[in-house]
Amino acid sequence: MNPLSHVAIIMDGNGRWGLKNKNSRNAGHKAGLITVENIIKHSIQRKIKFLTLYVFSTENWKRPKSEIEYLFALLEHFLKKKIGEFDKNKIKLVVIGKKKFSNKLNKLLSESEKITKNNSKIQINLALNYGSRSEIIEAFNKLYKKKIKINERSVSNSLYTKNIPDPDLLIRTGNTKRLSNFLLWQLSYSEIFFSKKLWPEFNEKDYDNIIYEFRRIKRNFGKI
Template identity: 70%
Template structure:
């Protein structure tokens, strides 16, 4: 049975769910946050140590300004209301990506990271303003500046995910089968599950079903 340490998730379909059910993309993002809380709780039950959530990509800046504003307000409110709860649950919050947001949001993100830095039950990595291509370019530049040998070990030292194990599983909801510039280096040997359900409809049973499938997979890593 395969050990499961890290699950990465592309939470796709919030906007489409909102249009379909509430005639509002923003309502879909709000509903998606409820699913996030469900998956966090189930991850603790399953003794998973890391989950990485694709929250806002470098490409998402192309979206309408009002939608972006709503997304960040949603995140601000989540941090204000839930950071004490996360801390009491021994959950660590870690941000991967460039923190180039409003002063208020940047402060909340730094505060959340600092407050939970010693927690060990579960580490939640929020991929915010994250793009894998940008991450790799950043790492390559660091290698060059420090005049280090170009190899996998040295490159990994400068990824945003340094000291985080590579994902065992990548889940993408929303019935879309692409990686969308997410953890391209790190998921080289991840088991990938594409889920038809939109993210707000994804639930604990769906999550457990994927986990059980993963545990039965024979993982060869290039061997027989």
């Protein structure tokens, strides 16, 4: 049985679900938040220590302005409503990516991290304005400026995820099979599962089925 410490998820399919069921992409993003809450709770039940969610990529700025504004308003509402509950339940919140949002959202994100920083039941990493290529380039630039020798350890220690173990498991919903510039360095030996379900349709049973399959895989890490 493979140990499972860190799960990363590309939550794909909100917009398509919204158009299909409510004729609105924004309705899909709202529905997707319910799945987020359910998966967080289920991760705690399964004693998973790290959960990384791909919330907003550096490429997502290409979306319509109205949709971007709705996404950030939804995130603000979610944090204001849930951060006290997160702290009570010993959930730690960490943002990976560049905080280049409104002053209001930047402050809320920083406050959420500060409030929950000493919690240890599970760490939720929100990948916001995150792009793996820019993260890696930034890491190389840091090492170059500090004249630190470039090797696997020094690069890993210069990433946004420097104090986070690499994901054991990556799940992508939405019936799309690509990584979309997500944790390219960190996923080098992760097991990858693609689900046909759109993110708002993904449930605890789907999650358990993937975890079950993950635990049965023979993981060689280059060995026989």
